[in-house]
Amino acid sequence: MSHDQVRLTRALLSVSDKAGLVDFARALDARGIALVSTGGTHRELKAAGLPVTEVADLTGYPEMMDGRVKTLHPAVHGGLLAVRQNPEHQAALAAHGIGAIDLLVVNLYPFEATIARDASYDDCVENIDVGGPAMIRAAAKNHADVAVVVDVSDYGAILDELAAGGGTLSVATCRRLAGKAFARTAAYDAAIANWMAAQAEAQTSAPAFRALGGQLAQTLRYGENPHQTAAFYRTPGATRPGIATARQLQGKELSYNNLNDTDAAYECVAEFDPARSAAVVIVKHANPCGVAEGATLLDAYERALACDPTSAFGGIVALNRTLDAEAAAKIVEIFTEVIIAPDATPEAIALVAAKKNLRLLLAGGLPDPRAGGETVKTLSGGFLVQGRDAATVDDMTLTVVTKRAPTEQEYADLRFAYRIAKHVKSNAIVYARNGATVGIGAGQMSRVDSSRIAAWKAAEGAARIGVPESLAKGAVVASDAFFPFADGLLAAAEAGATAVIQPGGSMRDADVIAAADAAGLAMVFTGHRHFRH
Known part of the structure; x- marks a missing residue:
């Protein structure tokens, strides 16, 4: 032989x-x-x-x-x-x-x-x-x-x-x-x-050798584009609730982009404590396009959708509480790719089942936004490893740097907006009012461009619902990093914003603070940057 x-x-x-x-x-x-x-x-x-x-x-x-x-x-x-x-x-x-x-x-x-x-x-x-x-x-x-x-x-x-x-x-x-x-x-x-x-008592963030391993969870039809191959691997021993722990109850096979966007949406919605409020995040192309809190999931969803219903079409919806029938009935009214929640009621599951291609994922819990861990990004010939961004605005000391301090409502909205800015691609600008986003500017090469886009989105939202003034008027603004110049802040002031939250730390902080004071804005510094590339 x-x-x-x-x-x-x-x-x-x-x-x-x-x-x-x-x-x-x-x-x-x-x-x-x-x-x-x-x-x-x-x-x-x-x-x-x-x-x-x-x-x-x-x-x-x-x-x-x-x-x-x-x-x-x-x-x-x-x-x-x-x-x-x-x-x-x-x-x-x-x-x-x-x-x-x-x-x-x-x-x-x-x-x-x-x-x-x-x-x-x-x-x-x-x-x-x-x-x-x-x-x-x-x-x-x-x-x-x-x-x-x-x-x-x-x-x-x-x-x-x-x-x-x-x-x-x-x-x-x-x-x-x-x-x-x-x-x-x-x-x-x-x-x-x-x-x-x-387990090591003296941990190092950069050991001499770094091991990566995974078990195939799903072979994907293709990657970001049809000419790219792709697969999804689960990390052995990982327990963080999310896309890797979720059960898919129905719908088409998840794609590479679905998985990436769903992970982004669920990590963002986890910033909102379900014991405090219901929260909904709608993501499109890995960026939140609408986020809101509410007394119920239905209320939160309707307010999140109102921020940018055009972008929400074909998006990912993440919820921080058990999906109920009222919210499910509203979500399925427009084309949605994925719904992910910790759990769902039988009635909600039945309503979603009417849309046979809509994926429903139940993750079994919410990830802890304060938990550590690492993220990995590949480069040509190697990879980058960093600690997860576990900083939360609820744990930060907000330092008032302007003559006017924020009102109680502004403080609540500033914290809300900063939770979202953490999950928007940098440069990130988020306008929010009364626990809902009204304009988001993401991923621009200059911060002033993100400011203008977010303001434009807010003005577009007002025109859509027949309101004479931009939804940015009376809103607060969150910036994921400091304003290097006053122009980005002035764009927010011109749009009608009343308060700003940002990390601070620019060489020109004094100029930015002076511009805020001249415009009558309240501004707080967090001391924590939230770049997300």
């Missing part, structure tokens, strides 16, 4: 996830493939009546140290690593009485699941697999002669190919399985490395 096929004669099975194990092993046994296994796997196969050899009988050593040592032995690794066409390797197997192992089936100790449930430090450490990754890497390295299976979902395809090939697998299949195996151990080690780094 030419060496484009690998004949399987003996398999070693050692799995923590027993799903499908017995049926898979029984099919292997039916093909005359000898079975070897360890610990709990051996007990389960034995109980099923299958002829199976315990690995301790191969090594001559019992499992010891609570199972920490069982497969780290030449009888195992020699059988996996021996090159079948190498006479010296074959002689070594014969001299030491080692039998070749042609199929390795391993899934690892559930380390990611253990850290996800906030287990104790000792429990997490005990769930770090050592022997499993060692065997996987050995088998994957010798993939010209050995098949390695690390995913239960591959069992069916393996059995189908064995049936078609008369008990053989192609070397091409073994190569594919090996690549998957190395990726699995890489993601597993990344989860361990990142968890260990987080």
